[in-house]
Amino acid sequence: MIILGLTGSIGMGKSTTAKLFAEAGVPVYDADATVHLIYQGEAVPAIEAAFPGATAAGKVDRARLSELVVHDPAAIRRLEQIVHPMLRGYHQKFLADAERSGAPVAVVDVPLLYETGGENRVDAVVVVTTTPEIQRQRILARNNMSEQKLDAILARQMPDAEKRERADFVVDTSHGLGPVRARIRDILDQAAKMPRRRP
Incomplete structure (x- = not known):
């Protein structure tokens, strides 16, 4: 199975592109959705301990947590040290399930893929882009x-x-869904013939 890492800066259309991969029958792991999940469960006690007041009614208050960490790189690193190990288990289970299902290609949708060295854990990277204005x-x-x-x-x-320079594939979302769907078909054709690159 070939694993594609899907990434792109905020507002580029990555979530829509991930949905279109899923629509094409590809298993897609959504890191953000998994964060939502653990923010309502296992991450709550550790986050409250590290960032008092960041939780309410038994779950993480994302807006409040964002206010506490957004301008503080050390706080962001502290948050990542709590969250990343929890996410790893979900990620591994997703890949095992996708492999068992016989899928030729799986997509992991990770917003900070390059920033966290995630490109070394996939076979190719798909970067989603648009114009700065859009x-x-x-x-x-x-x-x-x-x-x-x-x-x-x-x-x-x-x-x-x-x-974009480091990507294996680039998807431009500036011109509507039709061209994105066509590009995804093209990427899946190429990915199915690729050699596995991850260790």
């Missing part, structure tokens, strides 16, 4: 998003140009 427009249309918060998030992410 990116900002999409993000600022979201709830609870300000220019200041956006700039703090972008500062943590590798620049889009660098991601």
